Amino acid sequence: MSNRISDELSSKVMAEIKSSPSSRRHGDTLPYIHKVGAPPKQNIFDEIKDTFKETFFSDNPLGHFKDQTKSRKFVLSLQAVFPIFEWGKGYNLSKFKGDFIAGLTIASLCIPQDIAYARLAHLDPKYGLYTSFVAPLVYAFMGSSRDIAIGPVAVVSLLLGSLLTDEIDKTSPDYLRLAFTATFFAGITQLALGFLRLGFLIEFLSHAAIVGFMAGAAVTIALQQLKGLLGIAQFTTNTDIISVMRSVFSSAHHGWNWQTILIGVSFLTFLLFSKQIGKKKKFFWVAAIAPLTSVVLSTFFVYITRADKKGVSIVKHIEKGVNPPSASEIFFSGKYLGSGIKIGVISGLIALTEAIAIGRTFAAMKDYQLDGNKEMVALGTMNVVGSLTSCYVATGSFSRSAVNYMAGCNTAVTNIVMSIVVLLTLELLTPLFKYTPNAVLAAIIIAAVVGLIDIDATILLWKIDKFDFVACMGAFFGVIFKSVEIGLLIAVAISFAKILLQVTRPRTAVLGKLPGTAIYRNILQYPKATQISGILIVRVDSAIYFSNSNYIKERILRWLTDEDAVRRESNLTRIQYLIVEMSPVTDIDTSGIHAFEELCKTLPKREVQLLLANPGPIVMEKLQASNLTNLIGEDKILLSVADAVATFGSEAEEPL
Structure with a gap:
């Protein structure tokens, strides 16, 4: 019946089309030719209002406040600032079991990484642990991602350390103060972007540039770890590949320590092997506990053999206790204020880009929406609070977030569990890390950053867009042959050049x-x-x-x-x-x-x-x-x- 009616209608339409004086003259069938219309004219104020709303408030954040009572508006406001009060209503024991196991798993991964990453920023290991105690707690209450695991990360730690040493000697007592200052302004930058709803600005750093920058940073970080892996006492402070390799080979005859090399290479092999096993989802825990296992075994080995007396460099003493306040340490005036703002803005934007990318990745995998502006506010708040409590710049960690996801996390409670474990470590276990060899920390860092080199993505860039490939390689070679900040500058410059070329x-x-x-x-x-x-x-x-x-x-x-x-x-x-x-x-x-x-x-x-x-x-x-x-x-x-x-x-x- 429906097919017959459809055929009749089609026949009538075709007949009208063929009889139309404006149809194609070659026998082609076309509908009537209509005059092109224009929308009703809009006054200038409405046009500006609509443009402003679409640019900054396209998600209509205040729409759910309409026609609500004052008490309901208060609750909605509280939930908007602290999403934990929204999803926490449906939280139950079943979800907590999954979060508890995932939290313990990422804690076992984060503790050795925190100690190692702090060294990349030229800070004492305790500051890495401090950062993984406070920052995840703040994020758990304010963040909108269920899967992201918060803490220090390799790229931001290296970037922060590199930018800080350009401004001040790392042995200076003001070095730590400048690190806290940079962290404070990194948080302010992230908060400002969130409150002003300017998150779209970070989109100007293209995916291709990020791939190249991350790969270059990974290579630079790995090369820097040759000092700890080979037991070299005198090592260059430069990060470019030429300076590093010259330093390595110049010390080959007298500066290498075979016991250190044995420890470093053995545990690096173990960590890389564990990563391969951990790629299978049911064995993810092998890769997760491998760093902590390496720390425990190597520390015990050094202690019983007293290898530290044979030239093996160790962590030495890590102070017990929770984060001391550091608000008075921040430069709010003086000659280092400008440097702190500059370093904070750069490291804050890179940390934000990495966290948003990680959050979106896992949100897409679990099919839920990530509020970018809430994320920026949450990340900014945690870094501001962190700067006041002896922390340095924190963000989302891809390796820990991946483990968190595979461990079956349900909510941000995993960050709270991880934070509590780090707190217990600070209060009870830090003396046990005294004999941890630096070679193992170097191996942990190398094993972690290997995953930042995405060869498949680079090949895909070459196949899809040669300009993107050039942007990727420009950022990569800028980082490894010059410095992290130069590579970052090249990445941004090429991204803007592509936009200008396409526009002009x-x-x-x-x-x-x-x-x-x-x-x-x-x-x-x-x-x-x-x-x-x-x-x-x-x-x-x-x-x-x-x-x-x-x-x-x-x-x-x-x-x-x-x-x-x-x-x-x-x-x-x-x-x-x-x-x-x-x-x-x-x-x-x-x-x-x-x-x-x-x-x-x-x-x-x-x-x-x-x-x-x-x-x-x-x-x-x-x-x-x-x-x-x-x-x-x-x-x-x-x-x-x-x-x-x-x-x-x-x-x-x-x-x-």
């Missing part, structure tokens, strides 16, 4: 008609698409702004000149109509309008008429406001390319 030199294409259809497509992508005699169809694949309007106008004229020359050589009809397909043009400014005005003045000299096909509502509104529609002719602004060809194509002119 947008793609244009000549369109042809696909045989047997009324569809017009790029003739390079579809070789069977044929151009229409006497007509050139050009598509502009970008908004038209001051930055590209002149280029687009000149590119269209070059298309026209080249195509006209080809057709004249082939004794074909010269081009009489230029159709500009405007579907991809999302916006146009006054420079774009001016470029089309110049086209309208130039084309009649070539005896060519300009037609526009399917301009969008914003574009159409601006065309009308500028009276460009009158200059072009309202009858020459059509709904589609097919309509334009049907209206202005000659019966005698067949496809080329």
Whole structure:
């Protein structure tokens, strides 16, 4: 029954189409040609309001407060700032069991990593433990991710240490104060981005640049660990690969310690082997406990053999006790204030980028939404609080988050469990790390950063976008041959260069008609698409702004000149109509309008008429406001390319 009705309706529609005077003259079927419409005019204040709302409040964060009682608004406000009060309502013992096991698992991973990562920042090991006690607690109450595990990470630790040593000697008593100052302003930066809803700014650092930067940082971090792995006493403070390798080989004859090498290489092999086993989900715990196992075994070995007296470098004493207050240590004035702000902004943005990327990855895997602005506020708050309690910059750790996910975490309670374990370690167990060899800490760091080198992603960049590959390699080589900050600068510069190139030199294409259809497509992508005699169809694949309007106008004229020359050589009809397909043009400014005005003045000299096909509502509104529609002719602004060809194509002119 439904099929018969559908057939009858189709027959009637086809009959009307064929009888329409504006249908295709070659027997093709097209619907009636409609006049291109423009949206109702909006006053300037409404336009600004809508643009502002869409840019900064597209998620309508205040929408759920509407028509609520004062008490309900208070509860909703509390839940907005502290998401734990929202998801905590449905928390139960079953979820806690999963979170407890996951929390213990990531704690066993984080403790040795914290001690090792603090050394990357040129800080005492205790500050790594301090950071993994306070920061996860704050995040657990304010963060919106269920899976992310918070603490010090290798890349941020290296970046912070590198930037700090550029400003002040690491042996200076003010070094620690500058680290706290940088952490404070890293948190302020993250908080400001969250409150002002400017999180989209971190998107300007492209994925390709991040891949290259992370890989370069991983190589640099691994090379830096050769000091601990080989037992070298005198080692360069530079991070570039040339300085590091020169330092390694210059000390080969007298500076290496074979006992240290034996310990370091043995446990590095064990850690890498454990990582391979841990790739299978049911054996994830092997990789998780491997670092702590390495620390326990190596510490016991050094203690019973007293290898520390034979040249094996050890951690030595780590103070017991929880975080002391450090608010008075922060530079709020003086010569180091500017340095603290600069370092804080840079390290804060990198930490934020890493945390958001990790959070989004696991949110997608579990199919829930991550609130980016809440994340920024949570990360900023925890770093501000951390700077006041002897912590340095913390963020989400990919290795710990992956273990957290595979261990079956349900909520951010895993961070609370991990924090409590770190607290117990600070209060009871820190003296046990006295004989931990630095070679094992170096092995732990190397094993951890190996995963930051994503070869598959780099190969994919080469296959998909050569410019992205160049950005990736630029960041990578900048880090390993110069410094972390130079590599970061190159990554940002190349990311912006790509944006500028795409904005100033947008793609244009000549369109042809696909045989047997009324569809017009790029003739390079579809070789069977044929151009229409006497007509050139050009598509502009970008908004038209001051930055590209002149280029687009000149590119269209070059298309026209080249195509006209080809057709004249082939004794074909010269081009009489230029159709500009405007579907991809999302916006146009006054420079774009001016470029089309110049086209309208130039084309009649070539005896060519300009037609526009399917301009969008914003574009159409601006065309009308500028009276460009009158200059072009309202009858020459059509709904589609097919309509334009049907209206202005000659019966005698067949496809080329």
